[in-house]
Amino acid sequence: MxxxxxxxxxxxxxxxxxxxxxxxxxxxxxxxxxxxxxxxxxxxxxxxxDINRLPLKSIAKTSTGLHIGALASNSEVAEHGDIKANYPLLSLAINAGASPQLRNMATVGGNLMQRTRCPYFFDLTMPCNKRLPGSGCAALAGYNRMHALFGASDKCIAVNPSDMNVAMVALDAVVHVSGPKGARAIKFADFHRLPGDHPEFDNTLQKDELITSVELPASATSFNKHVYYLKIRDRTSYAFALVSVAAALHIENNAIVGARLAMGGVAHKPWRLTTAEAFLKGKSVTEDTFKQAALIAMQGAKAYEYNQFKLKLAPNAIIQSLKIASGLVTA
Incomplete structure (x- = not known):
């Protein structure tokens, strides 16, 4: 070092x-x-x-939702009463990630800034456009089992490793940052980037900006009953997702009034399934409805040599998460 x-x-x-x-x-x-x-x-x-002494740890209700300080630990957020009651999807997602020891240390802001866990990014002997722009992407022709299905480019096929981020994007969170030019708010869906020609940039944060908080909107509290976070991984403890699904439904009289759906382990950013959400709205709660939504969600998916299995795993995960969230089956 x-x-x-x-x-x-x-x-x-x-x-x-x-x-x-x-x-x-x-x-x-x-x-x-x-x-x-x-x-x-x-x-x-x-x-x-070291920013740990900055006053950025509070979790508090606001007139527009819930404020979560950037230095609040993952454990504090996951176990907070207001979050478990009104935004349980976030609590489920955080508790599915890492280990208790890491969740006690990791912060909300740090989780947002987490780098990919692509093995070629961590191997200094291998080419990686994210680590060294212009050097190439070893994963394209390498062992790409963990890699993207959506939004990749010929420069990078790595995925965002965070579980928290998947729930945050489904809940329409807003990231608040501060810099020399003042404060600004970034929609969570716009915070992380797809790789394009510049995979070295993970997000839209400027170099001289600091994440100060994340806000969960009050509108997301209607998705507090029928929720589930499904994480499929190689082992149940301290493993990153092959595929994960954050599902939240607002159901009245067996009809879906609204839906929130996002995936992890499939793109360079948490992947919001807006087209599938639109399809689900107004539909009855049936397994056939969920199967159709999964087919819609998978449109545009592209696999590589070693992650072809994700083309079957991902839609099945969507169906299962929706079935559990809706109460059609139990977890």
């Missing part, structure tokens, strides 16, 4: 200013991803700015 300066500011403005002075500066919160990358030589910061 390289030598670096270590700062621990008390004010958000001071933390942000430290980024503008040296572009090779990184914020440190829980460090569950950043420290690993530093140990591997993937990241070699000149300066680490």
């Amino acid at each position: 390289n030598q670096f300066q270590y700062l621990k500011p008390l004010e958000t403005s001071v933390a942000i200013k430290s980024l503008t002075k040296d572009p090779n500066t990184h914020f440190l919160a829980g460090g569950t991803n950043l420290v690993d990358m530093m140990k591997m030589g993937l990241v070699t910061p000149h300066k680490l700015v």
